[in-house]
Amino acid sequence: MKEMYELTSIDMVEQFIEQHEMSFLYVSRQECSVCHALLPKIRELLKPYPSIHLGHIDANQVEEVASRFLILTVPIMLMLVEKREVIRADRFVRLDRLAEQLEQIYNMYT
Template sequence: MDKLYKKDIIDNLIKENDIVLIYFGNEGCGVCNILKPRVREMLNSYPKIKLVEIEVDKNLEASAQFNIFTIPAILVFIQGKESIREARYINLEEIDNNIKRYYELFY
């Protein structure tokens, strides 16, 4: 999992990969700490998806760029476009089902 802090690096990553999942969290957030390993585990089934972790307290610019107002938050970009956005109460099973459909189209 990468920890990216520059806007241009994040933008390039989204442009260069078919599917990118960005996980917004914070080390002080208990829910984030529980959810983060579950997200990693889920993505083991999708090795071609780029996973990026952004700690909101260390990257206010990215939080503002993506309009993140609550954590945890998951954004999935498919061919450069935001296709999935979940925040606060995140249903990983639903996200997994949505990702699976897109993943099967591309790979």
Template structure:
């Protein structure tokens, strides 16, 4: 089973993104009901793609990063390929559509 690694420092985040060909980060905020309700659905989807390394960030702790990555809402789901942002979904994410997008990318890489 593939679990989310909680990323706590900017160094950890950067190392995480560069550590594998496919990495995924789930960005949430404290006290965000959408973040908490979407997380188990995203976790379930990501179990279908075992080669994708999973990470999570509570963006309240990294306001500078929020500005650098243009994160204005939560949750934000970002899939990186070779360290580059390849897919971004935010706030209300249709889970079936998200699954199909991730699957297309996964199959190509």
């Protein structure tokens, strides 16, 4: 499975984005069953992409994340390349479509 970084403050989130050219943020809440079911699938989906760094944010713990990224629901997945959002997927994600998007973006930037 893909290595995942726990980001526990908005400062950590900002540093994570600054430090990695390709960042994938997974925002969830503890009480969200969809969030728990989807996270292992996302980790597996990202496994073939060594340049994409996965960060996990608990929206209950880092409340500022909602306003920073205009988040209305969880789970939400944000892919940022060079600090710019290139993918946004939320709630019920079509993994096949997300895989296609990741492949296209990864090939463009590597």
